[in-house]
Every structure is written in structure tokens, then in C-alpha cells.
Amino acid sequence: MELSYQEKLTLIKLGETKRVKFEELVERTGLDQVAVMRSVLGLQAKGLAKLHERSEKVVKITETGRRYAQIGLPEWRALKLLRERGKVTLDDLKEVLSEDELKPIVGLLRREGWASVRKEEGKLILEITDKGREAGERVIDRALKLLAEKETVPLSEIEKLIPVKELKRRKIAEEDTVTEREVEITPAGEELMKKGIELKREVSVLTPELIKSGKWKEVEFRKFDIKAPVRRFYPGKKQPYRAFLDKIRRRLIEMGFIEMVSESMIETQFWNFDALFQPQNHPAREWTDTYQLRYPKSGYLPVEELVARVKAAHEHGGDTGSRGWGYVWSPERAMLLMPRAHGTALSGRQLAKGVEIPGKYFTIQRVFRPDVLDRTHLIEFNQVDGFVVGEDLTFRHLLGILKRFAVEIAGAKKVKFLPDYYPFTEPSVQMSAYHPELGWVEFGGAGIFREEMTKALGIDAPVIAWGIGIDRLAMFKLGIDDIRYLFSYDLRWLREARLVW
Numbered sequence: 001m002e003l004s005y006q007e008k009l010t011l012i013k014l015g016e017t018k019r020v021k022f023e024e025l026v027e028r029t030g031l032d033q034v035a036v037m038r039s040v041l042g043l044q045a046k047g048l049a050k051l052h053e054r055s056e057k058v059v060k061i062t063e064t065g066r067r068y069a070q071i072g073l074p075e076w077r078a079l080k081l082l083r084e085r086g087k088v089t090l091d092d093l094k095e096v097l098s099e100d101e102l103k104p105i106v107g108l109l110r111r112e113g114w115a116s117v118r119k120e121e122g123k124l125i126l127e128i129t130d131k132g133r134e135a136g137e138r139v140i141d142r143a144l145k146l147l148a149e150k151e152t153v154p155l156s157e158i159e160k161l162i163p164v165k166e167l168k169r170r171k172i173a174e175e176d177t178v179t180e181r182e183v184e185i186t187p188a189g190e191e192l193m194k195k196g197i198e199l200k201r202e203v204s205v206l207t208p209e210l211i212k213s214g215k216w217k218e219v220e221f222r223k224f225d226i227k228a229p230v231r232r233f234y235p236g237k238k239q240p241y242r243a244f245l246d247k248i249r250r251r252l253i254e255m256g257f258i259e260m261v262s263e264s265m266i267e268t269q270f271w272n273f274d275a276l277f278q279p280q281n282h283p284a285r286e287w288t289d290t291y292q293l294r295y296p297k298s299g300y301l302p303v304e305e306l307v308a309r310v311k312a313a314h315e316h317g318g319d320t321g322s323r324g325w326g327y328v329w330s331p332e333r334a335m336l337l338m339p340r341a342h343g344t345a346l347s348g349r350q351l352a353k354g355v356e357i358p359g360k361y362f363t364i365q366r367v368f369r370p371d372v373l374d375r376t377h378l379i380e381f382n383q384v385d386g387f388v389v390g391e392d393l394t395f396r397h398l399l400g401i402l403k404r405f406a407v408e409i410a411g412a413k414k415v416k417f418l419p420d421y422y423p424f425t426e427p428s429v430q431m432s433a434y435h436p437e438l439g440w441v442e443f444g445g446a447g448i449f450r451e452e453m454t455k456a457l458g459i460d461a462p463v464i465a466w467g468i469g470i471d472r473l474a475m476f477k478l479g480i481d482d483i484r485y486l487f488s489y490d491l492r493w494l495r496e497a498r499l500v501w
């Protein structure tokens, strides 16, 4: 017969006493109540023990009863005052009684015969009687004492003193039933005891020490029922959206991309727009499309030489053969600060800083654009931006890379390219990816950076670039249909959201 460690221990302890109160058995085993009950039921199922349950009517002291036991029943407090003063008015009794206690007191004292009552000038006067002077302990006092001492007393015992309804009426006690449990060993159990039960230490974890010392041979391993329902356990973990972004970062690093990082979400217009050859009168630079910082309003421009080249590109195309945008470029405008509106700003910074050629770079950026919040729009979202630079890159390489992203990152089955326009790329494309559940989803923009941009930043090789919005994808991977959930505090979601990749 297979007995668990706890069952064995319980049986051994039971064998010492034959029949024992459940609570005492708990004490003897040193296990907790639940464990002992489980063991007893287990032993009972195997015919080794028997659980006897008997419910008993008891009387339990109430909060009021406990208070009376301490300060005395109201009639005793009143009598004490009467004994001191001989007679009192009802008002006088307020010294020793509460408002609720005052109301029934006249009736109580009269019933006991402890006081006589009369009216004098509209006032109730109570005067002590002989019986009141001599009064001693009554049954109700004895019952209260007993209850105060034991808290619960069998109903039968109380009823020997006083009808329980009397105690209930005075709110001293209430009735209850308790279940008395006793456990008894069966003959089969005794039989097994006689044969001897080997109580091996039961372990639930196999440790290196157990293996090294050879002790694993002596111990018994705890059996687990892996199908038993257990409480849900929520260990600390990454915020689900963070987990998603980290996954993308990993993918790109595995594909050989170098990450571009930034300590700040704030950018000068220079890097967000000017360095990307986006003219200063471009509508996307207005407040309707980008935010501005109120304070501080302006930041710093990079080295003069670079600024001069950007200015020349905007005004007349610099040395690219382009005519530029043909306006007077303002450094003040370029100095204005803003929350970054696209990740491409970091691509511009990287190109100006210098790059390996050939080289591949990416960044995951939180970006900000005014919008009306709803289930699919936020004013802040995340983009994966990046570029590949190399001597003989062509537009076809760009399409190939984008397709690869759509498949690798988004799990898209089909992609579609449409002509598009960006001030910093020529040609420009927009890519849509076909998602089995979402249908055609706009994935992002891409193109070959214009020479007006790359040359001003000091790069003399073709650069193919893209910017991909990844929040729609995150929504899908996290199984949510409201984009605001990406930043939700909803504990249930934070605990249970699952990233399906």
C-alpha cells in the first residue's frame, strides 16, 4: 500500500493514541490542519483510519457579553449606585449606564425586586429595597462568568443554569454549532503499524548535495500530481509591450544590424527635419503635425561646417547639382526643440557621425505626433527605423530588405509596394504587408535617401532607408484591439498578456 510521508506520519501518531481529537492529532504531527485532514481522509479511503464527526450545539459569548463580564451587568451597576445613595433619579443612573442600558433598567430592577419606583414632581425616583441591599449572585451571573471564562459552552451545560433564550434576549450570548472531530485507527491500521512503517524523509527537490552525498538513496521523493489545480502565480516579468520591443531588437541584431541609441526623446528641428532635407516651410513642420517644446524652446546646432552644408543644400542644392528648395534657411528655426517625430532623425545623426561602409543600422524609437486618441491612434508610438549603406546598393535591394522585414518581423505572407513621397527619399515607397488576420496593413515608408541629404551629412554612397510603425503589429502579437492597452495599468492584462510570436 502506497502511503505518502504525511499519511505515514499521521498513522504513526494515531497509533500512539488509538482515538484522538482532530486538533490534538494536528498538534502531535506538527503538520498544518489542511495537511492532516488530507492525510486522515487518505488513510480513511485506504481503510486504515476512521474520522468521526459529531456536531454539537454550543452557546458563545458575544461582544456585549464580554463587556458585561468586565464592567458588570447594567442592573449591578445601577444597584451599586442605589446602595451608595439609597435613592436615585433615572437621570442619576446616566452616570453608570449608557443610553441603551437606561431604557430597560427600571423594568429589570423591578423584576428583580431590587428597587421600588415612584413618580415625584414628574420625575421617576428609584429607591432601594431590602432585597436589593441583600442581593447576591444569580444564575445569569453564573452563566456569564462561565461564558467569559470558556467563550463557548455546550448548550446542555448552559441550560442547566438558565434558558438560553434569556441570554440571547440580553445579547450576552448566541447559539452556534461546532463540529467535533475525532480520528480513530482501524484494526487494519493497527495491523500495518505492527508490521512497522518506515518513515523516510520525504524531499521535493533533488539537490546537488543529495546526489553527491548519496543520500538520495535514503530519502523518499515526494510525488506531485501535476494535474491538480493550483493557485495562479504571477512572478515579476517584463511589461508585455516592452517584451515585444525587445524581441524585435533581438531579431534585428541577429540579422546583423547595429543599434543606434539616443538618451533623449527630445530633438532639435535640425535633426528631425533640416538634416533630412525637409524644407522649413513644409506643412509637416507645423503644430498640427508635430509638437514643440515650450521650455526650453531652443537647443544647439552641431558644428558650423555641417550646418553650412545643410543650409546650402536647402537654399540651392549645395554641390549636388540640385536646385535645392530655393528659400533662405533659418538657423533659429532649426534650433527649436521638439519631441522626436520620427526615428529617421537618428539615421541622420548616425550618418553625420560617420558609418561603416558597407553598414546596416537600426533604431527603435518612441515618437510623438498630434492625433486624436482612439482605439487605433495614440500621440506616441514606436517606429523601427534604419538604413543600409553600401557602394552599389540599388532600389531593388531596398525592396528585398523590406520584404524580409515584413516576413521575419511581422510574419507577413505577402507584401505590396506603392509609390510614395518623402522629402528625404527619392524614389520613395510605401509598403503594406498582408497579415492573415488583419488583412493589408500599412507597414511603413522607405526609399533611397536623397543626395541633398547624404552629401550634406558627409556620405558619398547610396543609403537605403525605412521607417516602420510597429504598434499595429504589437497589438496583434499581444492579442489586443485597443492600442491604448499598450500603456495600460490594468493589472490583469499586465499579468496575463501573452506575446505570441
Ligand SMILES: N[C@@H](Cc1ccccc1)C(=O)O
Binding pocket: 341, 342, 343, 344, 385, 422, 425, 444, 445, 446, 447, 465, 466, 467, 468
Ligand atoms: N520617417 C518616415 C518613414 C521613412 C523613413 C525613412 C525613409 C523613408 C520614410 C515616417 O515617419 O513615416
